[in-house]
Amino acid sequence: MAAHDGTLVELDDVRKEFGDVVAVKGIDFDIRQGEFFTLVGPSGCGKTTTLRMISGFERPTEGRVRIDGREMTSFPPEARDTNLVFQHLSLFPHMSVGENVGYGLKKAGVDADERDERVREYLDLVDLGGYADRDPADLSGGQQQRVALARALVNEPAVLLLDEPLSSLDRKLRKRMQVELRQIHEQTQGSFFYVTHDQEVAMTLSDRIAVMNEGRIEQIGPPEKIYRDPATEFVADFIGDTNLFDGEVIDRDGDRVVRVGGPDGFVVPVDGARGDVTVSVRPEDFTLVPEGGDFTGEVTERYFQGDRTNFVIDPDFDAEAVQIVIQGREGGVDTGERVAVDVVDGAPVVF
Numbered sequence: 001m002a003a004h005d006g007t008l009v010e011l012d013d014v015r016k017e018f019g020d021v022v023a024v025k026g027i028d029f030d031i032r033q034g035e036f037f038t039l040v041g042p043s044g045c046g047k048t049t050t051l052r053m054i055s056g057f058e059r060p061t062e063g064r065v066r067i068d069g070r071e072m073t074s075f076p077p078e079a080r081d082t083n084l085v086f087q088h089l090s091l092f093p094h095m096s097v098g099e100n101v102g103y104g105l106k107k108a109g110v111d112a113d114e115r116d117e118r119v120r121e122y123l124d125l126v127d128l129g130g131y132a133d134r135d136p137a138d139l140s141g142g143q144q145q146r147v148a149l150a151r152a153l154v155n156e157p158a159v160l161l162l163d164e165p166l167s168s169l170d171r172k173l174r175k176r177m178q179v180e181l182r183q184i185h186e187q188t189q190g191s192f193f194y195v196t197h198d199q200e201v202a203m204t205l206s207d208r209i210a211v212m213n214e215g216r217i218e219q220i221g222p223p224e225k226i227y228r229d230p231a232t233e234f235v236a237d238f239i240g241d242t243n244l245f246d247g248e249v250i251d252r253d254g255d256r257v258v259r260v261g262g263p264d265g266f267v268v269p270v271d272g273a274r275g276d277v278t279v280s281v282r283p284e285d286f287t288l289v290p291e292g293g294d295f296t297g298e299v300t301e302r303y304f305q306g307d308r309t310n311f312v313i314d315p316d317f318d319a320e321a322v323q324i325v326i327q328g329r330e331g332g333v334d335t336g337e338r339v340a341v342d343v344v345d346g347a348p349v350v351f
């Protein structure tokens with residue numbers, strides 16, 4: 001049951017110090033009932049510490065954690081309606097798959113018949129129906145991770161906490177598990193809090209993402225919003241690929257615009273007037289055009305990647321090389337060729 005406004009977990013100005021290290025510098029966010037919420041950021045930014053403060057394994061130095069409307073800041077893990085799945089598998093080796101999944105129910109005093117039924121139901125959910133009597137050691141890494149998921153889900157916690165649960169799997173399996181995790185989330189309609197440094201996983205799975213950097217949250221929002229309208233330079237650079245340029249705000253025909261690369265460069269519209277700014281343009285927001293274009297340059301590198309081709313272009317204005325991605329057909333352009341480039345209207349973001 002969520003608090004009446006749909007908020008299930010609330011972090012209120014939470015800070016965590018380990019001696020001189022400030023791992024989390026006063027963060028606020030809410031996880032809503034039924035939401036797949038992901039905390040993403042580079043290694044060491046404070047993600048696991050945040051998760052451990054929600055689970056109760058770590059106590060905040062300052063601030064509050066509420067779960068389902070109840071103050072939980074100082075409560076131990078067993079008093080909280082949360083379960084945890086880690087990157088490193090933690091199945092009990094001396095128990096069968098079914099016993100692993102039913103362990104928490106047994107501890108809670110659920111009788112054997114109901115336990116068997118629930119274990120069966122949750123093994124079916126993770127697509128391991130019929131595996132109850134197997135030894136976990138005989139399963140593949142992906143199957144073991146699914147058992148760990150079933151074990152964490154079976155007692156229907158208010159929030160499932162997932163700490164990089166897919167990062168030990170190979171790329172193909174990780175992709176498949178992403179899809180399955182999303183399906184499991186939809187079927188259980190549970191509230192999931194997922195921690196990862198992998199922005200691609202975050203984008204694929206999440207209803208909302210919080211981007212963390214050096215102990216602070218830089219932006220919270222749905223994946224599309226974070227990608228298309230990043231709040232900071234860090235977010236633009238960390239989520240997806242981007243080209244960052246220095247720009248200057250100038251008057252042009254009575255309008256304020258940002259000029260990138262001087263007279264040979266390009267301009268983008270801007271709201272409000274500021275001095276020096278940074279302009280972010282995603283690789284797919286440049287297009288190669290037959291002639292004219294917002295600027296010109298020379299193709300210095302070209303990487304064919306199947307569904308897309310990446311070009312590196314040395315522009316005729318003074319800036320670092322520009323990365324361009326053309327989806328689908330490669331456009332028949334080769335290294336050494338001169339090209340004209342357009343900037344997609346409305347796509348660049350100015351900081």
Ligand SMILES: Nc1ncnc2c1ncn2[C@@H]1O[C@H](COP(=O)(O)OP(=O)(O)OP(=O)(O)O)[C@@H](O)[C@H]1O
Pocket residue numbers: 018021022023041042043044045046047048049050197
């Ligand atoms: N128990 C601890 N004692 C001292 N410092 C700690 C402790 N736990 C975490 N830290 C420090 O706090 C900071 C944040 O660590 P945390 O594990 O939360 O980051 P993370 O974003 O989860 O990183 P990763 O993606 O590498 O797991 C780091 O500088 C880390 O060294």
